[in-house]
Amino acid sequence: MTVTDTAPSPVAAVKTQVVPTVGAIHCLAPLTMDEVTFTSGFWADRQTTNASGTIPHCLAWEERIGWIENFERARAGTIAGHHAGLWFADSDVYKLIEAMAWEVGRVGGNRQGRALETEIQRLGAIIEAAQDDDGYINTRYGKPGVEDRYTNFPMGHELYCTGHLIQAAIARLRCGRNADDVIVRTALRNADHVCATFGVGGVEAVGGHPEIEVALVELYRATGERRYLDQAQIFLDRRGHGLLGDFELGREYFQDDTPVREEVVARGHAVRALYLMAGAIDAAMECGDRDLLGIVRAQYDRTLARRTYLTGGMGSRHEGESFGDDYELPTDRCYCETCAGIASVMVAWRLLLATGDVHYADVIERTLYNVVAASPAADGRSFFYANPLQVRVPGKEAVAGKLSLRSGTSLRAPWFEVSCCPTNIARTLASLAGASVTRSVGADVAVPEIQVHHLTSMNVSTTVTAKCCGDQCDGAAAALAFHLRTDYPTDGRIVLVIDEAPAFPVRLAVRIPSWASGAARLDGAVVKSATGSGYAVVEGVLVAGEEHILELPMAPRVTHPHPRIDAVRGQIAIERGPLVLCAESVDLPEGLTTEDIEVAPNAGPILDAAGRVTIEARPAMTANDWPYDYNFASGSGSTFALPLVPYYSWGNRGPATMRVWLPQSIS
Template sequence: MSTTLPSRPLDPDTARTVAAPVLPTRSRLRPLGLGDVRITGGFWGERQGVNAAHTLDHILGRLESEGWLPNFDRAAAGTLPAGRRGREFSDSEVYKYLEATAWEIGRSDDPALERTFRDIVARVAAAQETDGYLNTEFGRPGQQPRWSDLEWGHELYCLGHLFQAAVARERTRPGADDGLLAIARRAADLVCDVFGPDGIPAFCGHPEIEAALVELARVTGDTRYAAQAALFVERRGHDTLADIEWGRRYFQDDIPVRETRALGGHAVRANYLAAGAVDVAVENDDDALLAALRGQWARTRGRRTYITGGQGSHHQDEAFGDDWELPPDRAYSETCAGIASVMFSWRLLLSEGDATYADLIERTLFNVVATSPAADGRSFFYANTLHQRVPGVVPDPDATSPRASSSLRAPWFEVSCCPPNVARTLASLDAYVATADADGIQIHQYAPAEIRTTLEDGREIAFDVATHYPADGVVRVRIAADADEAWTLSLRVPGWATGALLRVDGADGRSESLPAEPGWARVRRAFRTGDVVQLDLPMAPRVVVPDPRIDAVRGCVAVERGPEVWALESVDLAEGADVGDVALASDASVVEKDGRVWVQLAHRAPVDEGWPYAPPTPAATGDAEAVALVPYHDWGNRGPSTMRVWIPTA
C-alpha cells in the first residue's frame, strides 16, 4: 500500500464543466462534482437533508431580520449609511448564503430555491456601482472611502465570497441568466485595476479573495484574475499592513508565505491564505511554493492541531498558538477554521494524491464541521471547546449572541460567519467524496453514494457505495457497468485503520481477500456488473495518548472510534457528578455496547477548600463504574452539561 497516487495533467476544458468548488488546471487527481457523485443517505446525507430543509431557510430569515440583506436595498436606494446594520463584513454572509444555495440547487433542482436565489441576486445587482464596486460599508458619502481600511475593512474578503458564489452558480447552472457571474466579473476587473502591478501595493487583512480569484479565472478563462491572486500572495509578509496589539502575524504579514514554516496568526485567515496559495502554486507550476505549503501543512497538523482536527488555541485573536500549545479548555477551534483547513487539505490532496490529507479532512468533517450545527440545523457552535468546565446556558432562540460567547449552540451571532460557512460546505460535500485520474477512481470519504462518471478516454464508470459508516466499518462498492478494459478502484484506508481487510467478490463467483494497510487499497480489473469490492475497517474503540510535549493534557487519554472522537458528558454521570470528579480507572476497559462506547471511571475525592497543591496521593477512590461516552459531534444536544475529551488517568 502507498499513500500517494501518480501525477497526471488535468484537462482544463473538462474542468470548466464540473460542478465542484475546486478545479485545478493541472493536478494528480481530478475532482468529481455534483453531477458525478450523489450522496444518497447515511451520516452525511442526513445532514445535507437538514441543511436543505432547515438551515438555508434559517440563515435567510436571519439575513433579513438582522438587516444584512436590506443593506443592499438601502445601497440601491442611495440612503446609506443611514440604517445600515451589521459588521463591516456582513455582506459576505449574503454571498456565502448564495454559494450554499447554488450548490443546493445543483443537488436538488429546487424551483423555490431557484426563485429565492434570483431574487437575492437582483438585490445585490442593484447595489453594484457602475465601475463594479460592491460593498455596503464603504465608499459613499458619510462612509469611509474605498480601500481605506485594508487591515479591518474586509472589502476584498467580501468580494472573494461573491466570486465563490458566482463560481458555484456557473458550475451548477452554466450560462444562467441571473447575472451573478457578470456582477462578479465587473468587481474582479475593478480589483485588478486597483490592486494590479501598477496599483495599490497591498492586500486584504483577511485572506479569502486569493482562492476565489483563482477559481474565477478557472471558470472564465481570464488569467488576469489568477495573476492578481499571485500578487496578493507574494505581497504578504513584508510589514505592509499597520501593526496591531497582536502583531502582524495576525494578518500573516510578518513572514513571506514562501518562508513560513507553520500556519500562525488568525486561524481562519491562515488557512484561507494557504488554500489560495496552493491554487496559485498549481496554476503557475511553482514547485517551490507548493513545497513550502506542504511543509506548513505537515507541521501545523503535527504540532498545532487538536485531536478533533480543530485549529486555533487563542480566544483573544482567534489564533494558532505555538507548537504543542493545545489547551483543551481554551480550545477556540473555530468552526470556520475547520472548514478553511478542509479547503487547504483538499487542494493539497488534489495536487499530491496523498491519502494523509484526506485523513485530516475526515477527522475535521466529523469532529468540527458536524459538531457545529444542532440536530435541527437552526443553531450552531462558533467555537468548539474540548473541555466545558461549567454547564452552558440555553440561548434565547430569538437573540443574537456575541461572537463565540455562547456556551451551547446559538441560533445566530453578531459575527455570523459559521452558519453560512457550514451550509455551503454541506451543500457541496458530494464534490469531496471522490476523484478520478487517467486510470480510475479514488474514494476519499465514505458515505452511501451513486457515482457515475467517465475517465479521460471516454470509458464510462458506474458504481454504488453502500455503508453505514461510521456506525460500522463496512464499505461495499457494487459495480453497475461492465468495463471492456481494466481500470483501478482505489479506496482510502485511514491512518488509524490498522488491520483493515479488502475483499473482492466477482460476479462470476470468484472471491479474493487481502490485507489493506493505511494509505490506498487498490483493485485493478476489467470490472463487470455485480462485482463487489468490500473494505472492512476496524471500528473497535481505541484509547489514544497525547504527545508528551502537549503539556495541557499530559497524563490524560482520549477515546476514538473510527473517525469519531468521543467525549465524557456530565449528563451520563450520576446525578450531581461532574466530569472533573472522575478519572479513567487503572484497569479500565473500553468497550462498545448498545451503540455507545463505555469506559470504566473511578471517582476522585474533590477538595472544595484549601491549598490545591500537595504530595502525591491516589488519584481516585471508590469502585470504578462503567460510563457511556458520546460522540463529540453530539455533545451539548441534551441540555446544559459539562464535558471533556481528554480524561485523566487514575
C-alpha cells in the first residue's frame, strides 16, 4: 500500500489527495499544520492548556477507571465480568490517541512531543495485542464470556469505535507516519475487516452511531484505496431504511427512518445526525456527487436557520440528546452537547472546503468561541457536557475524583461516565491550526489565493506557483510567508505582515466576519478591497516587510431573536465580536439572581476603557397572586449597571445562576 501525503486538519478534515479523484469537488484545500502555527493569543493559549492539562488529564482518568486496561484484559481473555465503562469506552481511548498524534505533529520532536510519542507507542502495542486475527477489535464483544460480535447494531457502537480508531490512524498518517506505524497498521486491518464483513454480498447492516462513514472516506483520502470510499457509500446508502429496527425514541434517533437523500433537516440525536452529514459531504466531494452535496448542504442550512442556538450550539432536547422542531430552542432545558458543537464544526468545515462559501467559516467561529471554548475550565481539567444558555439554580461543585452524570451538574466536572466530550475537545484543539488557512483549487484559479479564516496570531509559510490550471501548475513553486498579529477577540485590530513573497502576483484574503460586514477597514500599500464575499483582500506582487491592517468594529451590539422562538420572545442578547455575552449572579447586587432582573427599556450595552461590557438593568417586578395579569409596570428598585461576561468563561467563579437572553421591560 502506498500512503499519499494529505493535510492535517481538525476532526478528520479534508484535503485533496496527491492524485485526486476525477470529478472530485474541492473549492478550497487546507494548508497543513506544518504550514500554519498559532503563535499567541486565545487559541494558542488553549492549545497550550490542552497539551499540559487536558491530554494528560484524559490519560490519567482512562488509566484509573480501566478503559485502557480493557484492552489488556481482552488480550488475556479475562474481560468477562470486568469490562470498564459503557459500550463505546474504546472510542475514547482512540480519540485520546488521535489528540496525542495531532499534538506530536504540532510540537514536533521537543521534549513534550517525544513523551507523547512514547505514550502512543505504548498504547498502540496494548491495542494491537488485543486485535483478533481477522482484524476485528473491540473490548466489549467477541471474547470468551461476553456477547458475540455484531449482535447489537443499534447500541453496540462497534463500527463507531472502528471509526475513531481509523481517525487516530489518519492523524498519524497526516503527521508523517506510514503504514508500519502501530496505530496505522491496527486501523488498516480493522478497516479491511469491516469492508470484508459489510461490503457487497456481506452483512446488510449499519451502526447505530454514524462515524464509520466519515472515517472511511478520510482513510481513502489518506491511502488512495478505493474500497474504503466504496464501503462508506454502502453504509450511507443503507441508512434510513429501518435496518436498526424500532426504538423508544423513534427511528430518527439513529437517522434510520429517512434515507440521507430524502432528509430535509437534522433530526434525532444531534451528534449522530451531524456525523452522518459530515460523512455524506465527504463521500459527495470525493465522488463528484453534486446532487448529494446540495441535499446535505440544504439540510444543514435549514438546521442553522431554525434549530441552532445563538452560541452555535445544537440539540434542544435532553430526551434523546436530540434536535427539537423548528424554532424549538429553550434556553434552560437545551442540551447543546459539546460534541454536537464539534460535529457542527466538522460539517461547516467540509461545506466551506466544498463550496468556498465564507458563511460556513462564520459558523465555525461562532461555535468554536461559544461552545467548544466554553466546555473546558481554565486549567483544561474539567468540562461542561451540556451547554445551556440559562441556569436558574446555582449548581453544585463536582466531587473530585468521582464520575459525574452527563448533565447532572451545571458546573464543569472532571470526568463523566460518558466522557466523549473531553477527548473530542482534546483532538479538536490539538489540530485546530489545520482548519485555519486554505488555498483555492480548481480550473478557474488564475492567481494563487490564500484565505485566512481563523483570526488569531499565526505564522503561515507555504509555497505557491505562478499559474495554475486545474491540478496542473506551470512554473516552479515559490515561497510565500506571512504572519498575523492580533489580540482578537478582545481587540479588532489584525495586522498582516508579509515575510516572504514570490515575484509574481498573489492574493491574500482575510475573512471579515458577517457581523462586521460593511464596517471593517483595510489599510495597506498595495491593491486592496473589502469584498462582498466576506474577505478583505490584498493582492498584487507583494514585498517582504509590508503591513496591512484590518480593523473590525468591536462595540457590543444588541441581538434580537426571531419572533417564532417562543422561549426568548421579548428578550435581547448582547454580543461583542464573535463572543456571546451572558450575565452571572456573582456580579449582581446581593440577594438577586439572574432570574430576578430585567433590562431597562431601550438600554444599550456600554463598553468601558478596560473592555468591560455593562447594560442598565433593574430588579424585575414579581407577581404576588396571579402571574397572568401582569401590567408591565416598571420593575421595583433603582437601576444598576449589569456586568456581562463572555459566555465561554461562565462558571469559572463558582456556583452561579446565568443567562444569555435578558428579559427587556417595555415600560
